Amino acid sequence: MTKLSVNINKIALLRNSRGGNLPDVLKAALDCERFGAQGITVHPRPDERHIRYSDVRELKPILSTEFNIEGYPSEKFLDLVHEVKPHQVTLVPDAPDALTSNAGWDTIKNKALLKEVIERLKKDNIRTSIFVDTDLDQIEGAAATGTDRVELYTENYAAAYPLNPEVAVEPYRKAAHRAHKYGLGINAGHDLNLHNLSFFNKNIAHLAEVSIGHALISDALYLGLENTVRLYMRQLQ
Ligand code: PXP
Numbered sequence: 001m002t003k004l005s006v007n008i009n010k011i012a013l014l015r016n017s018r019g020g021n022l023p024d025v026l027k028a029a030l031d032c033e034r035f036g037a038q039g040i041t042v043h044p045r046p047d048e049r050h051i052r053y054s055d056v057r058e059l060k061p062i063l064s065t066e067f068n069i070e071g072y073p074s075e076k077f078l079d080l081v082h083e084v085k086p087h088q089v090t091l092v093p094d095a096p097d098a099l100t101s102n103a104g105w106d107t108i109k110n111k112a113l114l115k116e117v118i119e120r121l122k123k124d125n126i127r128t129s130i131f132v133d134t135d136l137d138q139i140e141g142a143a144a145t146g147t148d149r150v151e152l153y154t155e156n157y158a159a160a161y162p163l164n165p166e167v168a169v170e171p172y173r174k175a176a177h178r179a180h181k182y183g184l185g186i187n188a189g190h191d192l193n194l195h196n197l198s199f200f201n202k203n204i205a206h207l208a209e210v211s212i213g214h215a216l217i218s219d220a221l222y223l224g225l226e227n228t229v230r231l232y233m234r235q236l237q
Helices: 009-016 025-034 053-062 075-084 111-123 136-144 155-160 165-181 197-203 214-223 225-235
Strands: 003-007 039-042 066-071 088-091 127-132 149-153 185-189 207-212
Touching: 003 066, 003 214, 003 225, 009 025, 009 214, 025 039, 025 053, 025 225, 039 053, 039 207, 053 066, 053 075, 066 075, 066 207, 075 111, 088 111, 111 127, 111 136, 127 136, 136 165, 149 165, 155 165, 165 185, 165 197, 197 207, 197 225, 207 214, 214 225
Parallel strands: 003 039, 003 207, 039 066, 066 088, 088 127, 127 149, 149 185, 185 207
Antiparallel strands: none
16 A cells, blocks of 8 residues: 655644744654554755754654655755664755755756765665656666655646546656666655545556645644544545
8 A cells, every 4th residue: 555654844834933832743743643644754944944953853763654854965964864864765856945846856967966865875774765757767867876766746747637637647657667667666745635646546556655745734724634644544545
């Protein structure tokens, strides 16, 4: 079954807006696990506008599911992940001031950087994943970096799904097929939600994990966190 990793950045964003500890990010992560999520994802950004580096350090010893840390491989980010040693690091190419990740890596142009970072992470037994678009040359480029997995950037799928789900998923099917052929594990994320998740999961062979934040936390405002996590889990069965 495809694993659900809940991205808790939005919980941290809400907390930071008032300066106190409400909502409690650590408790929310533990509750997501208790409600059935099989992983927790965080994306610490250089300005710490949502998840703080201190949150990341505090989360690692208390989580019992898979911990996935996403980010651009700056030296500061790499120091953090080498210290915390999560199960997985997902490398994203976004600029420090990006609102959210908005493109996959150019794995061909950045081969040397990615290879070097991935080698360093593997020395610490950290599984690596790199955020990619569906372009098949980029998937081939990803395989050449030595990464364990790719994370397919699903914004285009999510945007096209309401118009024509079959057309929306086709490039992802091909990309996943190619990634699997190269021996890469397959993750996916960005703009996945209660409407489009099940169809994606059914159509993408070997999908190991999805990480979902924005829609899931937004749904939780109406449905409650427990119901919401369980509903997302149900889409993956
Ligand atoms: N994957 C990556 C690499 C991301 O940067 C994000 C957003 O932080 C997600 C997945 C989750 O996207 P969303 O918040 O739209 O579910």
